[in-house]
Amino acid sequence: MKYLTANRYALGLATALGIALAAGSASAQECTTKIGAVLPTSVDWGKPIAETAQYVVDQVNEAGGAAGCKIEMVLRDSQVDPKVGVDAAKALVDIDGVQVLIGAVSSGVTMPILTSVAVPAGVAEFSCCSSSGAFTKLAEEGKLKGLWFRTFATSNVQAAVGAKVAKDQGYKSVAVLYKNDDWGQDIGKLVAGHLEAQGIKVTSLIAINDGQPSYRAEVTEAISGNPEALYMALYPTEGTSIVRDWLSLGGTQNMIGANSLKSDEFRNNVGMQYLGSFRGTDTSSPRVASADAFVAQYKEHFGKEPNGPGLANSYDATMIALLAMEAAGKDAKGADIAAAVARVTDPSGEPVTADKDGFAKAKEILAGGGNVLYQGATGNVRFDANGDVSAPAVVWTFTEEGTKEDSYITLEEVGELTAK
C-alpha cells in the first residue's frame, strides 16, 4: 500500500511538472515506460532498498522522465526466495513487458532470475547487492550476453588489496588459507592470483574445513613451504585455532586477514602480543563528495541516515539503469540499454551528479551525442567487462581496544590493483 501511495504522489508530482514543462518538451509525459524491480520488500532490510530505488524513479520523473517517457517502477517482492523471485521476474518480463530489471538482493535469488528470465528474454538486469563470484564466472564465459550489472563490489577488491598489503610489506612468499565455502574458495583463489601477479610466491593454497578436530596437518603443510607471511580468508573460530598452532610451530607473525577476522574473539584468543604485524583488509564506502551528497539528500528525503545495507548501491543501480535507458533512446530493448551503460559511466565523459539536476544535465549531454560520467552514491561507478564494480578499501590493524584504520585505498587505486 505504501508504494501505491508513493507512486500516486509521484504521479501527481510528475503530472504537475509535466504541465509545467509541457512548453519545453511537448513529446514527454504522454507515455509511460515500465521497469521491473524484484526486491525483498517483506524483510526489514529489503524495504529501504526498494524505497531508495523508487526515490530514484521519482527524481528522474521530476526531471522529465527517461527516453521521452515517464518511468513507472513495478515492484514485486522476492521474499528472499529464488522460486518467488523467478515468478516475479517472469511476470514483470512477460506481462509488464519490462526491458530493465532492478534486483535482486541475495545472489541465490539473483542468479536464477538472471539465467532463467533476464538473459533468455534479453532484459538488462541491474543488481544493488549480489556479491557472488559466480556471476563474474558466468560473464567471463559469455553466458550473460553483457546484460548483467551490479553496483556491489565483489571479493576481488579485498583479494587485490590483500596482495597489495603483502607487496607493501615486502613479503616475498605467502601461504594462503581459505575457508572451504563459496566465499572462501572465491577469495582464496583470487588472492593467490593477485599475489602471483605482484610477483609474490604462493607457497601453498589450503582449504580449511569448519569444525575439524585439529588443524595441525593444514598448519604443518602451510609452514613447510617456509612462507614469509600468512594470508587468511577465515572465520574467527578456525582462524584462532590455526594462528595459535601456526605461532606455536614457529610460524611468522606476518599475517594478512580478510574482513571476516575483524573480531574481538580472534584478537583476544590469539593475543595482541602476536598481532602487531597483522594487517586486515575490508571494503569501504567511498570518501568522495558525491557519496556525501547522497547521504545529505537521502537524509533530507527520508528523514534518517542511509544506514541499512545496499542503499547507496540501490540508488546507483537504479540511476544507472535509467541513465542507460535515456542514452539508448525510446523503445530500446534490454541489449541496447545494457550497451548504453558504457555511455553513462564513461571516465572521459562529462561528470553528472547523482540527483534530479544531474539527470536533467545528462539528458542534454546525451541528446547532443556526448557521453557522461555518473558520479554516484558509491563514487564514480565503473563497470568492468563482466558488469562488476570496484569499491574503495581500507587496511586495518588490531589495537588493544579493537581495530583501527591503517590506510584508505581510493577507488582509483583499487581499480588499478584489480586490473592487474
Next chain:
Amino acid sequence: MIQHLIDGILIGAILSLGATGLTMVMHMLRFANFSHAELLSIGAYSALVFEQLFKAVLPFTAGTIGPLSMTWALAVAMIASMAVTGASAVLFDKLIFKRVREKGEELSMVFASFGLALIIRNVIGLVFGLQTQLFSKDIIFATVLSRDPLIMVKPDQIAVLAITLLIIFALHLILSRTTYGYALRAVAENPSLAQVNGINLQRMIVTVWLIGGGLAALAGVFYGLTNQISPVIGRDLVLPVFAATIVGGLGSIYGALLGGFIVGIAANLALTVLPSGYSPSVPFLIILAVLLVRPHGLFGEERQ
C-alpha cells in the same frame, strides 16, 4: 611426512580416550551413543570452571607445570572434572537411557542419544556463550626435535600422549586382572547370565558410565589444551570418535586406542595425498575399508 605422523599420533591420543569410553558403553549397553562426544564438552567446561575456582581459592596453584601450558590448578581441576562428568553420565543414564532401555528398543536409545546431545550442546552454549575459550591464552612454542626433516612437538602434546597411554594401560590391567574387570566383561557378554552369577547389573552400568564419562572428560580437557574450547566440541569430535571406535572394534579398549591413532594419523597424512578440502572424508573411508575387511572391527569379536 614424519611431522604429519607425529601430529596424527598426538591428536589420535585424544580420540583414543573418547573412543575407549564409547566402546565400553556401546559394548555393555548395546547402543550407539551419539551423546558421548558431548561428555567431552562437559569435561572441558567443568575443568575450565574448576580451574578458575582453584586459582582463586589456592593462588599458589596458578603456576604452570614445567614446560607445559597446564597449571597445577588445571591438573587438580581435571580430576574434579572427571568426577563431575562421570556423575553427569550416570545422571543422564538414570534420567533418560534407563527409562528408554526399559520400554523401547535399541533404535529408540540411539534417537534418545541424538536428542540428549543437542540438549547438552545448547545448554552449554546458553550458559557459557558460543564464543571459543582457552585454558591459557599463552602460546607455548613447539620444541624442535629435528631440523632436517623438520619435526616439532609441543610439550603439552607429549604429556597428553603419555597420560593417555598410562590410563589405557591401567584400564587394561583392571579389566583383565581384577574380579571387577571380569564382572564388567561378563555383563557385556551376557547380562542375564552375569546376574544369575550374582553380579549387580545396576552397579556395573554405573561403573561403565563413570569410566566412560571420566575418560571423556580427560579427552575434553586435552582437546581444550591443544586446541580450543567451544560448545561444539561434541559436534566436531563425534564422528572421529565413532570412527575410532568402529575401526577398533566394539568392546576392545586396545582396539579403541589403535582406532584413535589410525583415524588421527590417516586424517593428518591425507593432506599429503588429497586436497585439503577432502580431509573430513578420511575417517569415513577408513570405516568403510575396515568394515569391508573385518566387519567387527580390528579387535572386535563376533557376537549374536
